[in-house]
Amino acid sequence: MMKKQSIADLRRLFENGELKEEKIKELKTDERKGVQSLVKAYEKQRQKEQELEKKFSEMSQFEHRAIQLGKKFVAGVDEAGRGPLAGPVVAAAVILPDDFKLLGLNDSKQLNEAARENYFTIIKNKAISYGVAVIDSQTIDRINIFEATKLAMRGAIQKLHVLPNHVLIDAVQLTDLPCTSESIIKGDSKSISIAAASILAKVTRDHIMREIHMEFPEYDFAANMGYGTKHHMKKLEELGATPYHRKTFAPVRNVLEKKEGATTEYL
Structure with missing residues (x-):
């Protein structure tokens, strides 16, 4: 009786794409759990690739x-x-x-x-x-x-x-x-x-x-990319707008108007 290939060898062959469909079909009858796990992982990966191929074709x-x-x-x-x-x-x-x-x-x-x-x-x-x-x-x-x-x-x-x-x-x-x-x-x-x-x-x-984050790290632009997160809005209210803020956008404009109003009232 021919000695079965080790699971380690089969894993390497799967990873390198060196197994033909006939051999994979044969491995489906192998009773070892490790071999069945390799076959299932291969089939799952193949299905994913087929879906990606289909998606790419549709997008072309x-x-x-x-x-x-x-x-x-x-x-x-x-x-x-x-x-x-x-x-x-x-x-x-x-x-x-x-x-x-x-x-x-x-x-x-x-x-x-x-x-x-x-x-x-x-x-x-x-x-x-x-x-x-x-x-x-x-x-x-x-x-x-x-x-x-x-x-x-x-x-x-x-x-x-x-x-x-x-x-x-x-x-x-x-x-x-x-x-x-x-x-x-x-x-x-x-x-x-x-x-x-x-x-x-x-x-x-x-x-x-x-x-921009390196210039104004307080606003955490590296994480929020300029979007109005809770932290960003808090710093905007505390520190005001940077030269990179869009002053016509309502959240920024409202904060600036509020700060200007407070300054006027104080004066």
């Missing part, structure tokens, strides 16, 4: 359709930072190659920080072209957040080194572009190009907020 439909219509270079555009009380709004535009594949790519909000940072590097290295634009809080206060978002998106598109033939935009309509465009609601979870842009925009903005 907008790009494939545009390419079939003769649009060689399709750019995805998204922004990060419309809602925070402090910091810039950042937009990114990305043109991915036809053979691009990154399983697990999704809306940046659905990924943890480690995954975003990893994908950030991969996307920049593999993209045909990408552009990132940053609009500061003073401009946001001057023209409003919606116009600032559109300005950032246009700026990101203009920074592309390759002129796109078609642009896929997350939920925003942009006019007078040098090519055709398409606005997709929740596009960051429906298009790989928009998802890639959301990663670049989010990670770039996070890096900026960590730099």
